[in-house]
Amino acid sequence: PANIRVLSGIQPTGTFHLGNYLGALRTWKQLVEYVNPANSPEPITRSRLLFSIVDMHSITVRQDPDMLRASVLESAAAMIACGVDPSRSVLFQQSAVSGHAELAWILSCSTPLGWLRQMHQFKSKSEAQKEGTSLGLLSYPVLMAADVLLYRSTHVPVGEDQLQHLELTRDIANHFHSLTTQQSVFQIPTIVYSEATRVMSLRDAAVKMSKSDPLEASRILLTDSVDVIDQKIRKAKTDSIPGISADPARAEVMNLLTMYAALSNESIASVAKQFADSGHAAFKRSLAEVIQATVVPIGNEISRLKKDEEYLRQVMELGAEEARTIAHQTLLDAKRAVGL
Ligand code: ADP
Ligand code: NA
Secondary structure (H helix, E strand, C coil), X not given: CCCCCEEEEECCXXXXXXXXXXXXXXXXXXXXXXXXXXXXXXXXXXXXXXXXXXXXXXXXXXXXXXHHHHHHHHHHHHHHHCCCCCCCCEEEEHHHCCHHHHHHHHHXXXXXXXXXXCCHHHHHHHHXXXXXXXXXXXXXXXXXXXXXXHCCCCEXXXXXXXXXXXXXXXXXXXXXXXXXXXXXXXXXXXEEECCCCCCECCCCCCCECCCCCCCHXXXXXXXCCHHHHHHHHHHCCCXXXXXXXXXXCCHHHHHHXXXXXXXXXXXXXXXXXXXXXXXXXXXXXXXXXXXXXXXXXXXXXXXXXXXXXXXXXXXXXXXXXXXXXXXXXXXXXXXXXXXX
């Protein structure tokens, strides 16, 4: 993997959950292993992998300032606890690198407004906001484009939810080039669509497990204790059909099977076969154990790291410095292209 640069981001808006782990953090750990293997004789190039805690995205929705600040630290702790090794990747806080905001402004001056109005997420979120929609909610995808383009990222892994925004990122970069005489300010990133595991809410299998769900019983937090995990899984919604089967019509059971299979590295079909004759309660007890085996050690590591605030700040400051260095040339080129 020479000459590659991958950027990924996560919002620090609350404690990470099992969906974040299976859909993002676990994949990031694998990416670190793949790009900068722990026991490789080759020198490590940290700058191939950038992991950003995108706090500027979080403020498109109003946040409690103290909670957001605490969340940034906890996010760093959780990322490290999940295996995103800061000695083999660049872990940083978005707002610590002013280039994101600068480039976002430059790009916002060349991006047609109509493109942003068409984004699914803007349409659904602006409809949901009663007190008026902010400019930031509309221009959020331009900030995201800046995040990616600032580092001349070659590959950006995305799930279904961000696919449209990444396509827009490519359009924004190409459009910028078409308006100037400079054709190589940005690297046009390859979108790596990941079929990462998608985990649904424990209380409603029609919606995804999410930090923003007010019902905490809907998700397994990476910091949940053994007892809390037992309780949440015991109360997880199922149906009244006896036994366990991998039937797409049984959304709740499918969701539990998906978690089990992902955590035990088995196929859904094989897990379903093992539990075909089990009652729901017995299956849930086994599932809780499988979840605990992964989540509890991560949770312990998160709480250990959270106590070492100095270390976390040091990691993020080092990451921000490295990110600024990488961003510097792109920003110069973008400014030059428009006359700044
Ligand atoms: P949330 O919706 O919980 O606030 P984010 O939107 O910040 O999560 O997403 C952070 C990362 O976690 C993204 O890569 C996203 O694809 C992944 N992710 C979030 N929720 C889930 C889920 N329920 N299942 C799988 N992956 C998820
Ligand atoms: Na979200």
